[in-house]
Amino acid sequence: MKDYKELLIEKQTAINELLQKSQKNLAKYRGLPNKRIRSSTSNNCVQYYFVDPETxxxxxxxxxxxxLVKKIIQRDxxxxxxxxxxxxxxxxxxxxxxxxFEDIHSIYNKLPLSKRNIVVxxxxxxxxxxxxxxQEHAGNQNTFFEDGKIQTNNGERVRSKSEKIIADLFEKYNVPYIYEPYLELSIGHIVYPDFAVLNVRERKTIYWEHLGLIDNEDYAKKNMLKIYDYSRSGYHLGDNLILSMETFDTPLNSKDVIREIMKYCI
Known part of the structure; x- marks a missing residue:
């Protein structure tokens, strides 16, 4: 659930931008005579009149x-x-x-624990x-491979050092995540993304795939098709799908991961 206050602030920003534009537009018409414009139509011909607002x-x-008529009309x-x-x-x-909404949350949070445990x-x-x-996003659903051998700070077993880096950064920045959840795409394919993460602020689920061998041609082709399947099922890069990647010569850069976390997951 997106906080309505954020939506209002976005609308406020749009209004402020329009107001700045309006102020600039008004400045163009300073010095025009203090007249109004009246129009009438006769024989399909529009006629304009200057009107003195005082008399x-x-x-x-x-x-x-x-x-001058056009300028006054635009000014008004x-x-x-x-x-x-x-x-x-x-x-x-x-x-x-x-x-x-913090005011709503605070009513619940200020209740004594004995009541808070009862209130919905x-x-x-x-x-x-x-x-x-x-509970709705169970982890460790990929049964095609043996369990990972590398332990994250949260105690999960992952399959690569890069996945550990990513998981530990989720933990560091308090981003809820699940390792290898089950996901059925709309085209009928079953996939097991490396991670499902939750943007708590927006209450939005995002899937994160790490491509660790993109310099391998067969691996790259296979994963490009996988990304295409994601797209056809409504999972789009920079929205609800994130990719990290590396090659043999260019290992995963934790700064890149942090940048993606800050941009999409918090």
Whole structure:
């Protein structure tokens, strides 16, 4: 569940950007006469009139004044838009201050333990969600190979030093993860991604594949087809699928892994 406060902040950013653009647009029309424009149609011909806002008197706009007419119309539009954006800016700022799910979480968290153990919160706490996610994503499902020989900081057995590096970095940055879960793709293929990880903030499951032999032609072809199968099943790179890779001459760089974790998993 994405925090609505984040969505509001995104909307606030968009409003602020529009407001800045609006301010620049308004500046272009400074110095125009304090007139309004009235229009009428006669015999399918549009006629424009300058209107004095104080007296209400109208004066026909001649053809050679059409450029001025356009500028005044555009200015009046920009003034209206600017006014509306300023109101929206104030309204969303007030809403953001009022709307914070942490206030909902705090009601549950402030309960005595004796009551907290009984209450079912309207919004799952992160701890509850993580626990349920782990139950729904069982690990060590790949039975085609022997168990790994290398132990991670969390005690799992993985098959390579690179997988240990990745798993230990998940642990370091408090990213919940599962090693080799079962995943059935929509095209009917069964795969066992190296990791399933949970972006707790977005409550989003991401699959992580490590390609350890991409300089091997057969290995590379096989995994490119696998990535294609992922894509056809709705798993896309940079969204809910992440790749790390290495070659014989270029081992896994932990900085690259950290960058991907910070960008997609936290």
């Amino acid at each position: 209400g008197e109208s004066k026909y706009a001649k053809n050679d004044e059409y450029t 539009y920009e003034v209206a838009v600017n006014s509306k954006l300023k109101k929206m800016e104030k309204e969303i700022e007030k809403t953001i201050k009022r709307c914070d 919160p309207i919004i799952e706490t992160d701890e509850m969600y993580i626990e349920r996610w782990k």
